Amino acid sequence: xxxxxxxxxxxxxxxxxxxxxxxxxxxxxxxxxxxxxxxxxxxxxxxxxxxxxxxxxxxxxxxxxxxxxxxxxxxxxxxxxxxxxxxxxxxxxxxxxxxxxxxxxxxxxxxxxxxxxxxxxxxxxxxxxxxxxxxxxxxxxxxxxxxxxxxxxxxxxxxxxxxxxxxxxxxxxxxxxxxxxxxxxxxxxxxxxxxxxxxxxxxxxxxxxxxxxxxxxxxxxxxxxxxxxxxxxxxxxxxxxxxxxxxxxxxx
Numbered sequence: 001x002x003x004x005x006x007x008x009x010x011x012x013x014x015x016x017x018x019x020x021x022x023x024x025x026x027x028x029x030x031x032x033x034x035x036x037x038x039x040x041x042x043x044x045x046x047x048x049x050x051x052x053x054x055x056x057x058x059x060x061x062x063x064x065x066x067x068x069x070x071x072x073x074x075x076x077x078x079x080x081x082x083x084x085x086x087x088x089x090x091x092x093x094x095x096x097x098x099x100x101x102x103x104x105x106x107x108x109x110x111x112x113x114x115x116x117x118x119x120x121x122x123x124x125x126x127x128x129x130x131x132x133x134x135x136x137x138x139x140x141x142x143x144x145x146x147x148x149x150x151x152x153x154x155x156x157x158x159x160x161x162x163x164x165x166x167x168x169x170x171x172x173x174x175x176x177x178x179x180x181x182x183x184x185x186x187x188x189x190x191x192x193x194x195x196x197x198x199x200x201x202x203x204x205x206x207x208x209x210x211x212x213x214x215x216x217x218x219x220x221x222x223x224x225x226x227x228x229x230x231x232x233x234x235x236x237x238x239x240x241x242x243x244x245x246x247x248x249x250x251x252x
Contacts (some may be wrong), residue, residue, distance in 0.1 A: 027138035028152050031171065033178045035133055038209055042238050046077075046231035051119045054222035060117060067234070069134075071243040072127045075251055082117065086248045089127040097248045104245055105168075113165040120194065120215040120225035124165050132169070134221045135162035141170075145243045146181040149174045177201075179209050192218050 033170040043066050060082065066075040072089040076082045084099035094107035112124040118121040136156040144153045154170040167188035173180050194217055198210035211229040241247070 007250050018028060027140045027152075028133065030139050030140070030152050030173055030178075031136075031154060031156070032133045034173050034180045035131075037178050037207055038180070039066060039069075040207075040234040042234070042236045044231075044233045044236045044238075045229050048228045048230055049117075049119060049121075049230075050226045051117075052222075052224050052226065058118065060119075065242065067240070067243065069131050071238075071240065073202075073243055073248060073251070074216065075124055076117070084252075085117075086251065087116070087123070087127050087247045088243060088245070089245050090245075094127055095245060095248065104249065109163050112163070120217055120223070121227075122165060132171075134155060135159060136169070143175070144172060146172050146174075149176065149181060151175060151181060177208055181210065185201055194218065200228070205234060210218050 003107075016145060046061070046063045047061070049060045051060070058079075060079065061077040062074055063123070064072065066072045070089075070091045074087040076085040084097075086095075086097035088095040088097065091200075094108060094112075096105045097103075098105060107123060113122050116123050116126045131171070136158050139155045139157075141155050144151055151172040151174050154171045154173060156171060157167065158164045158168075161200075166185050168186040168190055170184040170242045171180055172182040179198070179201070181198050183198075184192055185194040185196070187193050194215055197214045197216070198212065200210060200212035201208060202211045204211075209232075211232065213227040214224055215226075216224045
């Protein structure tokens with residue numbers, strides 16, 4: 001009888017360990033699916049960003065190209081005084097081309113958390129230096145409803161050696177459709193900094209994704225940044241050489 005109880009106890013413990021490992025793997029798979037859905041192997045988009053402040057609203061338009069997690073290029077179309085500025089990522093290197101002074105400025109890791117173009121997005125948000133798949137561990141916390149969609153609520157904790165700017169991220173990912181509908185970003189002290197909401201679901205080719213973002217700082221009343229993805233194309237054929245420093249200086 002005692003041996004049977006011990007055997008049952010061991011089986012229960014093993015089951016708990018195995019199920020927790022599977023759950024962790026599932027959490028990472030859910031996050032990866034969402035990431036791949038929004039980014040694809042390569043993509044091109046044209047976007048409108050509104051930087052909303054209590055005293056003013058500033059609007060920018062830009063176009064961007066991406067290839068996997070290694071390459072990204074963002075070109076500012078307007079306003080006129082900012083036109084031609086480029087943010088470039090090549091693997092582990094990040095650069096800004098400033099046409100007004102004709103200088104290519106390398107971005108050190110310490111500037112990843114700096115505001116991009118005065119918005120509530122960071123340099124890291126724009127050029128996607130860190131990877132929510134590879135640089136974080138993932139854990140399903142619960143299921144919650146956002147709007148009318150049942151979502152996985154997933155906690156992302158950065159690995160100790162990861163070069164990331166957030167101390168924690170909480171994501172709500174649609175169970176049915178796989179896209180992300182909400183993110184909460186926390187600092188190293190686990191204080192909530194920004195809330196990101198995603199909406200305006202559209203079908204682009206074979207993908208159904210949100211195309212409108214709101215980034216809301218929690219401690220700055222009347223301030224937020226919105227971004228609308230106006231043109232989106234996935235599966236673009238882009239050579240690695242497109243993401244060169246030389247091309248960043250001459251692209252239009």
